[in-house]
Amino acid sequence: SQASPFLYCGKIAQSDSLAVLHLKRDLLIPVVLHSRDDLDEGYDEGKVTNTRFGSFPHSTLIGAPWGSQVRASAVDTGSRGRKGWEGSGRKGRKRKRDEQFHNERGTEKEANTDAQNGGILSKADVIRNQDTVATPKAAVEAASGFVHILPPTPEIWTASLPHRTQVVYTPDYSYILHRIRARPGTVLIEAGAGSGSFTHAAARAVYNGSSTAEQGESEFKGLDEDPYGKVYSFEFHEQRAQKLKDELQEHGLDNVVELTHRDVCQDGFIPFQTTPSDMNTNAIFLDLPAPWLALKHLTRGGPSSPLDPRTSIHLCTFSPCIEQVQRTITTLRQLGWLEIEMVEIAAKRIEVRRERVGLQEEGLRGANDSPASVDEAVARLREVEGRLRVFHEESAFDGKGLSPATAGAQVSKQQRLENIRNALEGRKLYKEGRLVHKPEPELKTHTSYLVFAVLPREWTEEDELGAQRLWPGTV
Ligand code: SAM
Numbered sequence: 001s002q003a004s005p006f007l008y009c010g011k012i013a014q015s016d017s018l019a020v021l022h023l024k025r026d027l028l029i030p031v032v033l034h035s036r037d038d039l040d041e042g043y044d045e046g047k048v049t050n051t052r053f054g055s056f057p058h059s060t061l062i063g064a065p066w067g068s069q070v071r072a073s074a075v076d077t078g079s080r081g082r083k084g085w086e087g088s089g090r091k092g093r094k095r096k097r098d099e100q101f102h103n104e105r106g107t108e109k110e111a112n113t114d115a116q117n118g119g120i121l122s123k124a125d126v127i128r129n130q131d132t133v134a135t136p137k138a139a140v141e142a143a144s145g146f147v148h149i150l151p152p153t154p155e156i157w158t159a160s161l162p163h164r165t166q167v168v169y170t171p172d173y174s175y176i177l178h179r180i181r182a183r184p185g186t187v188l189i190e191a192g193a194g195s196g197s198f199t200h201a202a203a204r205a206v207y208n209g210s211s212t213a214e215q216g217e218s219e220f221k222g223l224d225e226d227p228y229g230k231v232y233s234f235e236f237h238e239q240r241a242q243k244l245k246d247e248l249q250e251h252g253l254d255n256v257v258e259l260t261h262r263d264v265c266q267d268g269f270i271p272f273q274t275t276p277s278d279m280n281t282n283a284i285f286l287d288l289p290a291p292w293l294a295l296k297h298l299t300r301g302g303p304s305s306p307l308d309p310r311t312s313i314h315l316c317t318f319s320p321c322i323e324q325v326q327r328t329i330t331t332l333r334q335l336g337w338l339e340i341e342m343v344e345i346a347a348k349r350i351e352v353r354r355e356r357v358g359l360q361e362e363g364l365r366g367a368n369d370s371p372a373s374v375d376e377a378v379a380r381l382r383e384v385e386g387r388l389r390v391f392h393e394e395s396a397f398d399g400k401g402l403s404p405a406t407a408g409a410q411v412s413k414q415q416r417l418e419n420i421r422n423a424l425e426g427r428k429l430y431k432e433g434r435l436v437h438k439p440e441p442e443l444k445t446h447t448s449y450l451v452f453a454v455l456p457r458e459w460t461e462e463d464e465l466g467a468q469r470l471w472p473g474t475v
Pocket of ligand 1: 165166167168169191192193194195196197198199234235236237240262263264265266287288289
């Protein structure tokens with residue numbers, strides 16, 4: 001069977017496999033790539049994904065090394081008649097500006113709006129290329145955009161997945177997976193699965209197959225056999241469960257994740273047709289409104305327990321309010337869980353940029369003239385870039401056909417620009433100035449309290465006999 005791109009993505013984007021188009025920061029679109037071979041005759045370019053930055057026939061994406069920048073097709077295959085491409089009016093100008101600088105960070109508001117429609121102009125994200133462009137102007141504009149093509153990873157999936165619920169974000173799940181000791185071979189119980197954000201990260205963490213780059217692409221064995229290392233996932237909302245099941249299958253993760261449609265508080269954690277003693281679970285993550293109601297099904301109860309009797313069990317619950325935490329902790333204590341601890345993750349993203357000062361040449365400020373703030377540093381940077389742009393535009397001037405006065409003014413301007421050019425020659429602008437940084441105001445993370453606990457290894461008859469031998473009469 002085909003390798004899951006989440007477990008081994010190879011070096012290039014493949015047909016019939018998931019890729020993620022990175023339009024700009026915080027705007028990513030997941031797309032299953034289809035070549036013309038996957039389609040009926042007559043679609044030479046394969047399927048086409050239309051975005052606000054242009055149209056991308058899949059023939060231009062399939063085979064691209066991951067991380068490549070891909071330019072929009074010169075033929076706009078689906079945006080005919082849509083407002084905004086012509087750049088008219090305030091919205092149009094904004095869109096144009098956005099397209100021009102689309103690799104820069106958008107505002108949160110923009111990102112949210114984009115996220116709602118997925119940054120996609122058409123209703124369907126994939127449109128066949130039978131509609132050719134209406135006007136040459138639209139074609140040029142469509143062709144001016146680009147995307148970067150990225151392999152699907154759980155982190156990228158979290159940033160691009162269709163939200164059906166609140167999701168667990170990367171800062172939380174990376175810490176959670178570390179604390180519950182998820183590693184290749186771990187058997188992990190998860191409830192509720194929701195949109196599958198945590199599920200994907202958990203699947204990668206526990207997968208124990210031969211899918212690493214060291215073993216080489218050709219040696220990848222796929223997931224034909226049930227690998228040791230598994231996620232038992234539960235979700236009681238029927239449509240959500242079905243949607244996630246389809247996604248897991250499409251992503252080649254259905255052999256690592258077994259998803260059951262189930263109310264775990266009522267019916268526990270043993271999937272249908274599974275013998276509890278075969279599960280041997282050693283890690284648990286509960287993202288439920290009332291995790292304390294599910295804990296009674298996670299005890300060491302002999303043959304009906306899904307827990308591995310040979311190992312300690314590491315658990316995490318994820319709850320937005322402190323009253324839920326209190327109820328969970330009370331129940332954990334009643335049921336014999338130890339090392340109970342609550343953690344809140346407050347991750348910050350730090351913006352780091354180089355402030356380009358220290359250009360003492362004509363028209364540029366001196367090294368000692370330090371800016372008072374990051375905003376001022378950014379303003380200066382823009383100014384330097386503006387001057388460079390002017391220089392590049394005007395250095396193409398050849399002085400012909402101008403009046404002597406204009407030509408004279410132009411010559412002195414030319415001279416000035418020449419001075420700047422000489423001053424900049426050989427300098428690595430990206431290394432100029434000093435680094436400045438500031439925390440970004442908002443990070444997409446759903447603030448919740450994480451409760452961790454450990455259930456010790458089961459006390460066996462052998463342990464009891466050993467203890468009696470060592471300390472007769474005291475135990
Ligand atoms: N962890 C998920 C993610 O990262 O995408 C998000 C989980 S969402 C916040 C909580 C989910 O728990 C919802 O989809 C809800 O339907 C499910 N749920 C609530 N109570 C449940 C129960 N008793 N049994 C199974 N699932 C339940």
